[in-house]
Amino acid sequence: MGKLKKISGLLEKFMNLIFTVCGFVAVAFVLVITIFLVVSGTPAIGEIGLTDFLFGTKWASTAAEPSYGILPFILTSVYGTFGAILIGVPLGILCAVFLAKIAGKRTASVVSGAVSLMSGIPSVVYGLVGMIIIVPTVREVFGLPDGANLFSAILVLAVMILPSVISVSETAIRAVPREYEEASLALGATKTETIFKVTLPAAKSGILASVVLGIGRAIGEAMAVMMVAGNVANMPELFKSVRFLTTAVASEMSYSSGLQRQALFSVALVLFVFILGINLVLNLIVKKNRK
Amino acid sequence: MMKTTKIWSSMVMAAVLAMGTTTACGENSQKTVSTDGSTSMEKVIGYLSEAYMEKNSDVKVTYNPTGSGAGIQAVQEGRCDIGLASRNLKDEEKADLNETVVAIDGIAVIVNPENPVADLTVEQIAQVYIGEITNWQEVGGDDAPIVCIGREAASGTRDGFESITGTADNCKYAQELTSTGDVVQTVSSNPNAIGYASLASVSDKVQTISVEGVMPSDKTILSGDYKIQRNFVLVTKKNEELTGSAKDFFDFCMSSEADEYITKAGAVPIAK
Numbered sequence: 323m324g325k326l327k328k329i330s331g332l333l334e335k336f337m338n339l340i341f342t343v344c345g346f347v348a349v350a351f352v353l354v355i356t357i358f359l360v361v362s363g364t365p366a367i368g369e370i371g372l373t374d375f376l377f378g379t380k381w382a383s384t385a386a387e388p389s390y391g392i393l394p395f396i397l398t399s400v401y402g403t404f405g406a407i408l409i410g411v412p413l414g415i416l417c418a419v420f421l422a423k424i425a426g427k428r429t430a431s432v433v434s435g436a437v438s439l440m441s442g443i444p445s446v447v448y449g450l451v452g453m454i455i456i457v458p459t460v461r462e463v464f465g466l467p468d469g470a471n472l473f474s475a476i477l478v479l480a481v482m483i484l485p486s487v488i489s490v491s492e493t494a495i496r497a498v499p500r501e502y503e504e505a506s507l508a509l510g511a512t513k514t515e516t517i518f519k520v521t522l523p524a525a526k527s528g529i530l531a532s533v534v535l536g537i538g539r540a541i542g543e544a545m546a547v548m549m550v551a552g553n554v555a556n557m558p559e560l561f562k563s564v565r566f567l568t569t570a571v572a573s574e575m576s577y578s579s580g581l582q583r584q585a586l587f588s589v590a591l592v593l594f595v596f597i598l599g600i601n602l603v604l605n606l607i608v609k610k611n612r613k
Numbered sequence: 614m615m616k617t618t619k620i621w622s623s624m625v626m627a628a629v630l631a632m633g634t635t636t637a638c639g640e641n642s643q644k645t646v647s648t649d650g651s652t653s654m655e656k657v658i659g660y661l662s663e664a665y666m667e668k669n670s671d672v673k674v675t676y677n678p679t680g681s682g683a684g685i686q687a688v689q690e691g692r693c694d695i696g697l698a699s700r701n702l703k704d705e706e707k708a709d710l711n712e713t714v715v716a717i718d719g720i721a722v723i724v725n726p727e728n729p730v731a732d733l734t735v736e737q738i739a740q741v742y743i744g745e746i747t748n749w750q751e752v753g754g755d756d757a758p759i760v761c762i763g764r765e766a767a768s769g770t771r772d773g774f775e776s777i778t779g780t781a782d783n784c785k786y787a788q789e790l791t792s793t794g795d796v797v798q799t800v801s802s803n804p805n806a807i808g809y810a811s812l813a814s815v816s817d818k819v820q821t822i823s824v825e826g827v828m829p830s831d832k833t834i835l836s837g838d839y840k841i842q843r844n845f846v847l848v849t850k851k852n853e854e855l856t857g858s859a860k861d862f863f864d865f866c867m868s869s870e871a872d873e874y875i876t877k878a879g880a881v882p883i884a885k
Contacts, residue, residue, distance in 0.1 A: 467787065470788045554789050565789075573766075
């Protein structure tokens with residue numbers, strides 16, 4: 323019996339070690355990725371020059387005289403994300419209100435089932451649907467020669483950020499104490515007034531967190547936008563073919579070489595810095611929320 | 614509890630055994646044939662080397678996708694056995710290198726099936742892509758803007774198309790897509806679109822147009838009548854004969870046996 327106990331004690335210690343190692347794996351990955359991106363991304367920036375790189379308006383990586391300006395990509399990513407937020411966030415918040423306050427139990431379970439299914443759909447499927455349905459529709463509705471442009475990408479991104487916006491906002495709205503709403507109703511406010519003047523302001527920081535999460539999702543998306551945005555390195559215009567930071571890396575990486583390849587790592591580094599910033603903001607909001 | 618220890622120890626045993634076998638495998642010596650060059654030839658050389666390695670399991674054929682220029686340089690400097698170029702050698706390169714055409718690549722120009730335009734000249738195609746012709750009316754079609762669909766900057770097909778039409782770095786694309794399938798899909802869904810793709814990848818969802826009156830086909834590509842084509846070339850040193858497995862692989866590529874694989878890779882085998 324004593325021997326068995328000893329073995330089980332050893333096993334316990336061993337498993338403890340395994341758990342600890344697994345716990346640090348995530349940290350290790352983040353560290354490795356950060357170090358890798360900084361190490362492989364900075365040489366090209368040094369060679370091209372920081373201002374030429376960040377504010378150059380022309381990207382022609384394979385031309386005889388290559389130029390590596392990524393301002394078009396940065397602006398496209400910023401505009402695209404902003405547009406997606408503009409469309410997706412109101413839609414998502416109202417849907418969250420519906421789920422938390424209006425819908426009956428049964429309807430709510432059907433709708434939230436659909437929402438969680440949406441977040442599970444692979445982005446290439448969003449891209450495919452966008453390419454086959456949204457792009458031709460945008461072309462016909464707006465009478466354009468071609469429908470693959472920033473606007474189509476915004477539409478696809480707006481749909482893609484919905485699940486994160488809805489689920490986080492819904493949790494925030496549900497967390498608002500009942501007493502607030504009851505007090506408002508008792509003072510004679512209608513249900514709609516209560517939702518807009520009491521519930522939503524009270525859930526403000528949670529909703530803000532959902533918006534930041536949506537921004538993170540939109541700016542990091544590559545596959546779906548690659549299929550609908552046209553991928554030409556133009557300065558962004560709503561109805562022009564554009565290239566995002568993510569798609570710039572994805573579309574050229576496979577066959578790139580030399581400075582072009584290094585510059586793509588630098589693009590990835592810029593994207594990484596963006597996402598890092600967004601996550602910092604998200605953490606601040608969540609921390610403030612807890613207090 | 615006893616059970617758990619048993620399982621653990623058997624897992625460790627299995628791991629040790631597995632490690633033992635992998636090291637044993639690694640000891641087999643292998644002969645290598647190194648190829649270096651054109652990214653457009655990736656598929657052709659991929660099919661050929663796979664077929665060759667299947668028959669000669671002791672030989673490993675490697676491929677380094679660096680681009681035609683770099684491949685030619687690699688042969689000159691003796692860094693690889695066979696260089697791959699998707700263009701013919703220049704005269705100064707021919708001084709110390711041999712070129713052997715292994716296959717021909719035909720690039721089809723495609724439009725939407727609704728488009729009445731059925732024939733363009735190489736010059737017209739070039740003008741369309743650099744933005745000098747922007748309306749289908751100018752080339753005998755409907756009054757509609759032309760939407761130029763192309764491939765991403767690193768694509769071999771784009772490199773081929775632009776170098777044959779003389780539009781390198783000058784094309785004004787409406788879309789740069791990352792696969793042939795995307796190009797075909799986009800052209801099939803936009804009545805104003807024009808695109809280009811490897812002949813073998815073109816489906817009947819789109820209409821292939823003739824260039825200067827010649828439709829692309831294996832026959833017209835071989836005879837040289839179809840203009841938008843280029844040679845896939847194997848480059849070797851002039852004063853240094855290939856030996857051993859490199860020579861064997863070279864001969865395999867040039868044999869009629871290779872035709873099947875070259876066709877599979879979407880290129881046209883040369884007449885033997």
